Amino acid sequence: MNIFNREMRANYKSLLVWALIIAGFNVMVLSIYPSFAADSAKLAALLGAYPEQLLKVFGLDRLNLGDPLGFYGTEIYFMVLLFGSIFAAILGASLLAKEEDDKTIEFLLARPVTRAHVLADKILTYVVCIVGFNILVGALSYAAFAMLVTQAYSVKALLLLLVAPVFVHLTFASLGFLTALFFTRRRAVYSVTIGLVVGLYFLGAVALMARGVEWLKWLSPFQYVDAANIVTSQSISVVNVLVLLAVNVAAVAATYALYRRRDIMV
Amino acid sequence: MAVIETEHLRKYYRRSRGIEDVTLRVEEGDIFGFIGPNGAGKSTTIRTLLNYIFPTGGTARIFGLDVVEDSAKIRADVGYLPGEVGYYDDMSAEALLQYSASFYRGGYREHRARINELLDIFELDRRRKIHALSMGNKKKVGIIQALLHRPRLLILDEPTSGLDPLMQTRLFEVLAGENQRGATIFFSSHVLSEVQRFCHRVAIIKEGSILRVEDMGKLRHGHFLKAKVVFRREGEREAQAGVLDLPGVIHRATDGRTVEVLFNGDVNGLVRHLAGHDLESVWLEEPPLEEVFLHYYEKEGRQQ
Numbered sequence: 001m002n003i004f005n006r007e008m009r010a011n012y013k014s015l016l017v018w019a020l021i022i023a024g025f026n027v028m029v030l031s032i033y034p035s036f037a038a039d040s041a042k043l044a045a046l047l048g049a050y051p052e053q054l055l056k057v058f059g060l061d062r063l064n065l066g067d068p069l070g071f072y073g074t075e076i077y078f079m080v081l082l083f084g085s086i087f088a089a090i091l092g093a094s095l096l097a098k099e100e101d102d103k104t105i106e107f108l109l110a111r112p113v114t115r116a117h118v119l120a121d122k123i124l125t126y127v128v129c130i131v132g133f134n135i136l137v138g139a140l141s142y143a144a145f146a147m148l149v150t151q152a153y154s155v156k157a158l159l160l161l162l163v164a165p166v167f168v169h170l171t172f173a174s175l176g177f178l179t180a181l182f183f184t185r186r187r188a189v190y191s192v193t194i195g196l197v198v199g200l201y202f203l204g205a206v207a208l209m210a211r212g213v214e215w216l217k218w219l220s221p222f223q224y225v226d227a228a229n230i231v232t233s234q235s236i237s238v239v240n241v242l243v244l245l246a247v248n249v250a251a252v253a254a255t256y257a258l259y260r261r262r263d264i265m266v
Numbered sequence: 267m268a269v270i271e272t273e274h275l276r277k278y279y280r281r282s283r284g285i286e287d288v289t290l291r292v293e294e295g296d297i298f299g300f301i302g303p304n305g306a307g308k309s310t311t312i313r314t315l316l317n318y319i320f321p322t323g324g325t326a327r328i329f330g331l332d333v334v335e336d337s338a339k340i341r342a343d344v345g346y347l348p349g350e351v352g353y354y355d356d357m358s359a360e361a362l363l364q365y366s367a368s369f370y371r372g373g374y375r376e377h378r379a380r381i382n383e384l385l386d387i388f389e390l391d392r393r394r395k396i397h398a399l400s401m402g403n404k405k406k407v408g409i410i411q412a413l414l415h416r417p418r419l420l421i422l423d424e425p426t427s428g429l430d431p432l433m434q435t436r437l438f439e440v441l442a443g444e445n446q447r448g449a450t451i452f453f454s455s456h457v458l459s460e461v462q463r464f465c466h467r468v469a470i471i472k473e474g475s476i477l478r479v480e481d482m483g484k485l486r487h488g489h490f491l492k493a494k495v496v497f498r499r500e501g502e503r504e505a506q507a508g509v510l511d512l513p514g515v516i517h518r519a520t521d522g523r524t525v526e527v528l529f530n531g532d533v534n535g536l537v538r539h540l541a542g543h544d545l546e547s548v549w550l551e552e553p554p555l556e557e558v559f560l561h562y563y564e565k566e567g568r569q570q
Contacts, residue, residue: 109341263319265319
């Protein structure tokens with residue numbers, strides 16, 4: 001547990017900064033919702049002029065901007081998903097990349113710990129950080145909703161929207177963790193993992209817009225927790241969550257297998 | 267009992283050589299020097315012993331345990347000082363040492379007294395952040411983290427580089443104490459004089475293979491002699507050639523009236539030979555190890 005403790009101490013500040021900035025953004029955007037709600041008829045007319053494919057990307061084919069959850073699902077939810085995933089990917093990637101970049105891995109592996117133990121503590125670190133991040137962002141967003149939104153909304157659907165991103169965040173953290181094994185410089189691995197997050201986000205969007213390639217969206221983790229689906233069905237697809245968790249398990253298993261025989265070169 | 271035992275240890279990084287064939291046996295209580303030029307494979311050997319890298323051939327055991335299979339168990343009783351030190355920049359020296367101690371039996375509480383003692387010996391400011399420390403002070407942090415848990419085996423990679431002479435002396439005092447307590451010390455160096463002073467035995471590595479393992483006593487006493495002879499007149503070719511051809515001469519140089527030889531044989535033959543000639547002066551001295559090893563290399567190189 002001492003590696004976990006050390007990592008938590010090293011990472012909690014950046015966790016707080018990311019969570020507070022994203023939660024603050026949520027509160028800010030949410031505070032303009034009442035004026036949206038007032039003019040929702042005009043908005044609907046305006047959006048009607050957009051091509052359907054584009055509306056689909058934002059979930060506006062099924063969600064209504066004038067509705068509280070529709071507003072959250074289209075204007076805020078994707079920011080939590082996207083920026084939270086960038087945070088998660090950097091976190092996951094940094095846990096091993098920093099040690100090799102700073103040559104501290106030699107210090108760590110001179111102690112009586114197995115490599116599996118090192119990985120276990122670091123995985124625990126990112127899981128705890130990401131869950132903590134989502135609890136913080138979720139709690140603040142929930143409180144903002146309760147204070148700012150006067151219209152009726154389904155609390156269950158809201159809670160689902162607040163919980164769903166955690167699965168995507170974990171997935172990107174695990175992918176970042178694995179990616180770090182292929183680079184020893186942290187800048188390189190950060191660029192690659194951020195590129196992966198943003199790239200997969202746009203892949204999901206493009207898959208929805210272009211005709212005939214909709215199946216491509218399943219390559220994008222973001223599509224597994226689509227806001228429109230969650231709000232309209234009042235549930236998170238269990239199959240989708242299992243798929244994301246399976247990706248996590250596969251990434252972690254690959255990391256173990258590779259790290260167990262890795263030559264540490266610093 | 268052998269503390270370190272390697273057999274035909276080999277490490278290749280894809281095609282490039284790390285080490286070719288390292289067979290070593292370091293006994294308990296030994297102070298074992300490991301020397302060779304840069305790139306010979308000293309660090310590769312050490313990194314294999316610590317299981318940072320995986321051997322591509324041969325075996326290595328520490329305390330009788332396989333270095334790949336039982337690495338974590340082995341490291342509970344090993345202290346390692348890397349040549350180039352990398353520690354967590356955001357920690358203070360003290361926090362780093364606490365973190366280090368937390369991994370060993372008994373944790374920080376068990377090792378606090380020893381840490382304090384070592385901090386005093388090496389005059390290290392415990393509150394300084396690692397990133398604010400000079401190279402020499404970082405080295406001290408490295409030394410203390412290697413020693414704090416009273417390991418049975420110390421593996422030191424260039425331990426004195428970056429340390430001022432006073433601290434080097436203290437380091438060797440502390441190491442001598444550890445050795446008296448029973449610790450085995452394995453250290454790599456290219457500062458031959460410290461190897462000469464401190465080690466019981468020494469292994470010489472060149473181009474990835476162990477050239478030989480020598481008893482320090484044997485090397486230091488009797489066997490090697492360096493002679494410099496200055497003849498009174500130039501042109502005593504025959505006499506000069508006589509010196510050069512004496513049995514045991516392993517290195518020679520002539521310059522005008524001067525002949526220098528490094529030899530590993532019977533001094534009487536040399537003295538008898540010189541007695542018949544007109545000399546200006548003769549120096550006989552114990553050669554520094556640097557020269558002895560240098561000529562090992564030359565000889566081995568010629569034989570290949």
